[in-house]
Amino acid sequence: MAEADPSRPQSTKKITDVDVDSLAHCAGYLNLQDLSNLAISCKYFKRVAYSDSIWLRLFSWPEQTLSCSSQTLEVREAYMARRTALQQFKFVDPFVADFYTVSQPYSHIAMDKNDVVYSQGSMIGMMKIDSCLSGRQSFIMRSDHNARITCMRLFSLDGTSLFKSDAPGNENILVTSSCDHTIRLWWKGSCQRCFRGHNGPVSILSDKLLGEVGGKVLASGGEDATVRLWSLNSNGKRGQQALKATLYGHEKPVKLISVAGHKTSLLVTISKNSKVRVWDTATSSAVRSSCCVGMTSVPGAPVKMKCHESMVYVAAGSSVIAIDLRTMQKVLTAAVYRPNLYSFEIMPSKSLICTGGNGSVMLWDIRRNQETLTPEPIAELESHTGPVTFLHMDQYKIVTGGPEDSYVNVLETDTFAQTNSLICCSTEEASTSSGCAGLAVNGYQIVTASYGEEHGLLRFRDFANAACPVVESGDDHASKFWDPQSYSDSGGSDC
Structure with a gap:
C-alpha cells in the first residue's frame, strides 16, 4: 500500500x-x-x-x-x-373487487403480495389480483389433495435449493397439509413436491422453517402423535429422501407447532391433551425421542401458540400462559378470558396481547400483568355476535371477525378505538350468509370470505388510494350503510 x-x-x-x-x-x-x-x-x-x-x-x-x-x-x-x-382502514372508499367461488366453507386464506390463496375442503384456489382485474384469466383451482386441507403456510424460498435456477430471491412457496396423509409444496400454480410419511392425517405445519437464516427444514405434526422433519433441499419431485427425522413422545395428536425465536433449532409442540414438548432438532439421529429437551403442560384445550425470543405464549382453554423455554417454567399468566377464548394474537414490540372470546375482544398489557396474579385487560370491546375466531394484529390495527357476524371490525392497536366495520358479503345476501368465514390482511389490503347457499365470496379491498375518511359517529358499524358494490362497479367515488 x-x-x-x-x-x-x-x-x-x-x-x-x-x-x-x-x-x-x-x-x-x-x-x-x-x-x-x-x-x-x-x-x-x-x-x-x-x-x-x-x-x-x-x-x-x-x-x-x-x-x-x-x-x-x-x-x-x-x-x-x-x-x-x-393502514388503519379509516376510509370508506377503498378499491373493492368481488370474486365468486364454490359454495363451501373456507378453511384458510392467505395473501402473498398481490395474490390471494385459499382452501375449501380439499381444493386450493389461487388468484392473481392484478391479472383478474385487468381481464386476464388468472384464477386457478387445484384438487391434488384428496381430503380436507388442514393447514396452509407461505415460506420464503431463500435458503433452499427448491427451483433455485428459476425463482427470484423474494419468491414464496405455498405448503399445505391434508387429511390424506400428505404435505404438498406449490409454486407457480402447481404442486411441485409431495411428502409422505405420516400414518394418518397431517394436522399442522410449523409457523417458520428450522435451521439457519432462511431455513431449510419444515416440521409437521399429525394425528399419529408424531412430529416429522422434512428437508426442503431434497431432490425428486415425489419428495424422496425428504423425511429427515421422526420425533416420538406425544401420546395424543399434535395440534400446534412453533419455532423458537432465540434458537432456530428448537421446536415447540403441543398435543391435543395440552402437553407441551420442546425438541432440539440439531441432533443427528434419524428417529428421535431423546432430543426432547423440555416438557410441561397447560390447562385447557390448545387454541394457538406463538414464540418470541426465549418465551412461548400458549393460548389454551381460558388463558394465555407464558413459558420460559430455557427453564420450562411458567413465568406468567398473561390473559384470562372466561369461559374460554377462541383466538389469540401477540405484538411483542408493544407488549400487547389480543384475545377473542364470545362476542367480545380484549387487549392485555404483558408488562402490567407481570405484577399481578389476576391479570386484567386494559381494554374490552363487545362488538360481535358469537365467537371471535378470526384475529389479525399489527402495529397499526387489529382486525376481528367471526362466523356468526357478517362484519369484520377494525380497531387501532394503541387506543383500541374502532376505525371501521367492513361487510363480508353483499348486502342482499346478509341474512343468508355464513358471516365471516375467513380473513387475511396485508398492509393496506384485506380479503374477507363468506359463503351462502349459492356461492362463496372473496371480497378484496385495497385502501392504498382511498380519499374519503370514515365519518365518526356513535354507530358501531361506521360504514354499515355504505354499499361496497357501487365502488366495485365504478372503481371508487369522489368525496
Whole structure:
C-alpha cells in the first residue's frame, strides 16, 4: 500500500459539511426504512431526512389530501398521518373487487403480495389480483389433495435449493397439509413436491422453517402423535429422501407447532391433551425421542401458540400462559378470558396481547400483568355476535371477525378505538350468509370470505388510494350503510 505524501494537504471535510439540500436530494432515493435509519443516526441527518422535498416526492396520494393536511402539519407529518390512517382502514372508499367461488366453507386464506390463496375442503384456489382485474384469466383451482386441507403456510424460498435456477430471491412457496396423509409444496400454480410419511392425517405445519437464516427444514405434526422433519433441499419431485427425522413422545395428536425465536433449532409442540414438548432438532439421529429437551403442560384445550425470543405464549382453554423455554417454567399468566377464548394474537414490540372470546375482544398489557396474579385487560370491546375466531394484529390495527357476524371490525392497536366495520358479503345476501368465514390482511389490503347457499365470496379491498375518511359517529358499524358494490362497479367515488 502506498504511503500518504506528507507534503500534500489532507482533506478535513466531513459529510456534515455538505449542505442539507444536496444531501436531501440524495436521500430522496432511499426507501422508508433507510430514511428512518438515516433520521436516527444523528441530529444533522434527522434534519436531512425530514426535508420537505423528500416527502413531497413520496406523497403520491390525492392532491386534496396533502393540501388539507398541510394546513396544520408539515409535509412529513402529513405523509405519516395519512399512511397510518390508510393502514388503519379509516376510509370508506377503498378499491373493492368481488370474486365468486364454490359454495363451501373456507378453511384458510392467505395473501402473498398481490395474490390471494385459499382452501375449501380439499381444493386450493389461487388468484392473481392484478391479472383478474385487468381481464386476464388468472384464477386457478387445484384438487391434488384428496381430503380436507388442514393447514396452509407461505415460506420464503431463500435458503433452499427448491427451483433455485428459476425463482427470484423474494419468491414464496405455498405448503399445505391434508387429511390424506400428505404435505404438498406449490409454486407457480402447481404442486411441485409431495411428502409422505405420516400414518394418518397431517394436522399442522410449523409457523417458520428450522435451521439457519432462511431455513431449510419444515416440521409437521399429525394425528399419529408424531412430529416429522422434512428437508426442503431434497431432490425428486415425489419428495424422496425428504423425511429427515421422526420425533416420538406425544401420546395424543399434535395440534400446534412453533419455532423458537432465540434458537432456530428448537421446536415447540403441543398435543391435543395440552402437553407441551420442546425438541432440539440439531441432533443427528434419524428417529428421535431423546432430543426432547423440555416438557410441561397447560390447562385447557390448545387454541394457538406463538414464540418470541426465549418465551412461548400458549393460548389454551381460558388463558394465555407464558413459558420460559430455557427453564420450562411458567413465568406468567398473561390473559384470562372466561369461559374460554377462541383466538389469540401477540405484538411483542408493544407488549400487547389480543384475545377473542364470545362476542367480545380484549387487549392485555404483558408488562402490567407481570405484577399481578389476576391479570386484567386494559381494554374490552363487545362488538360481535358469537365467537371471535378470526384475529389479525399489527402495529397499526387489529382486525376481528367471526362466523356468526357478517362484519369484520377494525380497531387501532394503541387506543383500541374502532376505525371501521367492513361487510363480508353483499348486502342482499346478509341474512343468508355464513358471516365471516375467513380473513387475511396485508398492509393496506384485506380479503374477507363468506359463503351462502349459492356461492362463496372473496371480497378484496385495497385502501392504498382511498380519499374519503370514515365519518365518526356513535354507530358501531361506521360504514354499515355504505354499499361496497357501487365502488366495485365504478372503481371508487369522489368525496
